Amino acid sequence: MPDGLPLKPLRTLILWISLAAFLPGSSPLLAHRDPQARVPRLEALQTDATLDVDGYLNEPFWAEAAVSSGFIDVRTQRPAEQQTTVRIAFTRSHLYIAVECLDDRIAEIRATEQREDRAFVGDDWVEIHLDPPHTHRTKYAFFANPLGTRADANEGPSGMFNYGWSANWDLAASIQSDRWVFEMRIPFSIMNYERRDGQSWGFNITRQLRRTDVLSFWSFSATDMYKPRHFGHIEGLDLGDSVFDRNWEVTPYTSVRTDFNGDVDTLFQAGVDFSFRLTPAITTALTLNPDFGQVEADAATIELRDTERFLPEKRPFFREGDELIRMPYRMYYSRRLSDIDAGLNTSGLYHGLGFSFLNVQGDVARDDGYYGNSSVLRVLQNIGQRSTLGYYASVSALEDGYGAAGSVDGYFFLTDDWRVSLQAATTSERLEGEAGVELKDREDYLGFGSLIYEKYPWSFNLGYRAITEGFDPLLGYVPRRDIFGPSFLGQIYLKSDGSYYKEFRVTYEGAYYEDSDGAVSLRDHGISSYALLPSDIGLRLGQSIDYHAPYDNRRTSAGMSVFTSDFWKSASLTWGGGVFEQIDYNEFILAKPFKPWERLPIQWEFVVRLEDHPDGSEETVWLNRVVFDLYLAKDMWIKGSFQPQNDDVRNVSIIYGWKFWREAWWYLVFNNVNDNTPDSGNSIFTKLTYTF
Numbered sequence: 001m002p003d004g005l006p007l008k009p010l011r012t013l014i015l016w017i018s019l020a021a022f023l024p025g026s027s028p029l030l031a032h033r034d035p036q037a038r039v040p041r042l043e044a045l046q047t048d049a050t051l052d053v054d055g056y057l058n059e060p061f062w063a064e065a066a067v068s069s070g071f072i073d074v075r076t077q078r079p080a081e082q083q084t085t086v087r088i089a090f091t092r093s094h095l096y097i098a099v100e101c102l103d104d105r106i107a108e109i110r111a112t113e114q115r116e117d118r119a120f121v122g123d124d125w126v127e128i129h130l131d132p133p134h135t136h137r138t139k140y141a142f143f144a145n146p147l148g149t150r151a152d153a154n155e156g157p158s159g160m161f162n163y164g165w166s167a168n169w170d171l172a173a174s175i176q177s178d179r180w181v182f183e184m185r186i187p188f189s190i191m192n193y194e195r196r197d198g199q200s201w202g203f204n205i206t207r208q209l210r211r212t213d214v215l216s217f218w219s220f221s222a223t224d225m226y227k228p229r230h231f232g233h234i235e236g237l238d239l240g241d242s243v244f245d246r247n248w249e250v251t252p253y254t255s256v257r258t259d260f261n262g263d264v265d266t267l268f269q270a271g272v273d274f275s276f277r278l279t280p281a282i283t284t285a286l287t288l289n290p291d292f293g294q295v296e297a298d299a300a301t302i303e304l305r306d307t308e309r310f311l312p313e314k315r316p317f318f319r320e321g322d323e324l325i326r327m328p329y330r331m332y333y334s335r336r337l338s339d340i341d342a343g344l345n346t347s348g349l350y351h352g353l354g355f356s357f358l359n360v361q362g363d364v365a366r367d368d369g370y371y372g373n374s375s376v377l378r379v380l381q382n383i384g385q386r387s388t389l390g391y392y393a394s395v396s397a398l399e400d401g402y403g404a405a406g407s408v409d410g411y412f413f414l415t416d417d418w419r420v421s422l423q424a425a426t427t428s429e430r431l432e433g434e435a436g437v438e439l440k441d442r443e444d445y446l447g448f449g450s451l452i453y454e455k456y457p458w459s460f461n462l463g464y465r466a467i468t469e470g471f472d473p474l475l476g477y478v479p480r481r482d483i484f485g486p487s488f489l490g491q492i493y494l495k496s497d498g499s500y501y502k503e504f505r506v507t508y509e510g511a512y513y514e515d516s517d518g519a520v521s522l523r524d525h526g527i528s529s530y531a532l533l534p535s536d537i538g539l540r541l542g543q544s545i546d547y548h549a550p551y552d553n554r555r556t557s558a559g560m561s562v563f564t565s566d567f568w569k570s571a572s573l574t575w576g577g578g579v580f581e582q583i584d585y586n587e588f589i590l591a592k593p594f595k596p597w598e599r600l601p602i603q604w605e606f607v608v609r610l611e612d613h614p615d616g617s618e619e620t621v622w623l624n625r626v627v628f629d630l631y632l633a634k635d636m637w638i639k640g641s642f643q644p645q646n647d648d649v650r651n652v653s654i655i656y657g658w659k660f661w662r663e664a665w666w667y668l669v670f671n672n673v674n675d676n677t678p679d680s681g682n683s684i685f686t687k688l689t690y691t692f
Contacts, residue, residue: 074225103209111123131228255686283320460488482516571591641653
């Protein structure tokens with residue numbers, strides 16, 4: 001590490017993280033576990049009866065179950081005009097949930113989505129939130145629409161949704177004269193929970209009524225309304241004798257891929273995935289020679305940017321437990337791991353600690369690429385009622401060296417409105433390139449801290465970060481390095497009953513960073529605003545003035561959307577113009593989602609940018625992206641993306657999936673890629689899987 005770097009702030013941050021672990025218990029926090037805490041409660045009914053999941057509440061035990069209502073409209077912060085009721089029962093193996101969504105204009109409900117695990121962007125829907133460990137930090141989410149279509153996800157302490165989580169559970173709905181009704185039957189075995197009597201789970205329900213654009217909550221908080229710390233309670237869950245099912249699953253596959261890149265190359269592969277539960281609170285997955293060829297293509301972009309592009313994870317193996325490995329700075333970025341020979345992924349709860357452990361043998365996509373074994377461990381410790389202390393370690397033993405990283409981070413509530421977020425991290429790496437040329441042999445450090453205020457309608461975040469020049473974890477994603485300085489984010493976000501506006505938001509962001517020599521390397525100022533009018537027109541304005549050494553950049557933007565609350569009718573047009581790294585530009589973005597058929601959602605986006613370069617040349621850069629997801633039948637679908645760009649660059653991907661027998665799936669994939677590299681060309685991929 002070069003001499004003269006400011007290590008004192010880093011050591012100070014580490015000291016504060018260590019001390020903060022002992023502080024939150026004495027802070028003036030809302031005592032959510034207090035029996036007198038002002039959150040709604042619902043007593044669950046224990047029964048031995050089976051549930052016929054049909055969307056009609058005709059089982060006798062539903063008449064005995066306690067009924068709860070009192071949903072709050074988030075805009076008026078008063079009881080919603082169209083109310084919702086909920087009942088809960090349970091057996092030794094399942095949780096039963098029954099919900100009735102009252103509606104005095106039932107003929108106008110919005111319900112078209114029939115494919116599972118696809119977002120209900122244009123439909124009425126209800127989300128069931130469950131926090132079985134009752135830590136106020138994590139949750140499972142189960143969604144239903146009026147057609148009985150289901151979707152699911154989970155969330156970790158970072159507050160980021162993991163849409164890749166999926167499980168087997170049952171749902172059915174019925175549309176009646178003055179309400180739509182659904183029943184859920186959720187196996188305890190798909191969630192991390194404890195086998196003991198007298199449990200109280202965190203619980204909440206959200207309802208979206210599209211016709212009136214009203215979002216309502218059973219347990220409502222104007223600030224952080226979706227977060228588990230504001231949930232109500234399910235009480236009376238005696239699960240000491242619940243059925244423990246290890247949920248064994250074995251999924252072998254065979255695949256064939258043929259590439260047409262001038263020469264015809266054919267690759268045959270086979271592999272297998274295993275998954276099971278070690279305990280009711282720990283899940284484990286193993287994979288041998290996995291092939292993720294059926295995963296949909298990444299969205300193409302033509303952004304003006306001076307940092308690496310971040311890509312979301314889409315491979316199922318890496319998405320299990322991913323919600324636990326989120327930190328202020330990403331020490332772990334799963335897209336670094338590719339071409340896997342074998343992997344182990346286990347996560348869950350152990351003696352009150354949340355954890356995720358990953359071990360992978362395969363390639364690491366950094367520099368020219370490396371091969372070896374990589375291990376990642378994340379542990380989360382609950383502090384007090386809502387605060388969290390996290391630990392992270394990773395080691396990669398490679399053929400061309402090694403990389404190791406460690407981090408400690410915390411999110412601490414000082415009061416209900418004031419929080420502190422901290423992270424301190426270090427890396428030690430020794431890497432070689434071709435012919436043994438040394439690429440890196442050094443230790444580097446990161447320190448980050450921020451003071452956060454959040455109380456509706458205001459939020460502020462004042463931060464400071466110190467990142468040394470070589471801090472670039474082998475398995476991480478840190479887009480900017482050699483920066484030392486403060487940042488600020490402030491926002492006001494208002495919701496109303498729609499008399500003059502529905503939503504209004506103004507955000508200011510600023511940052512001032514110096515490098516290790518004391519020279520200014522980044523100076524950003526940006527303000528953006530958004531207003532959603534009662535006419536359902538959305539308006540956006542923004543201005544940024546940035547200095548990213550050695551360039552002065554600026555951007556002015558404006559946009560408008562129509563039918564904003566009705567997704568499939570909506571359309572938007574955005575203009576942006578300014579200077580980026582001495583390139584003058586004007587950019588136009590037109591976006592339109594539509595459903596020509598209820599089984600065929602399509603999203604179209606056209607981007608064109610007119611550039612004037614410093615040498616006097618002009619260039620037109622464009623991207624025309626069309627993405628569709630055709631639902632043919634319950635177990636048959638086609639996904640596709642067409643992404644042509646200027647200069648004959650294109651990415652075309654079509655994936656066909658068919659569950660043709662029991663748990664057997666067949667995938668057929670066609671790709672046409674031209675990105676001006678030797679790998680450009682056509683390929684056909686087919687894969688067979690069967691889950692035992």
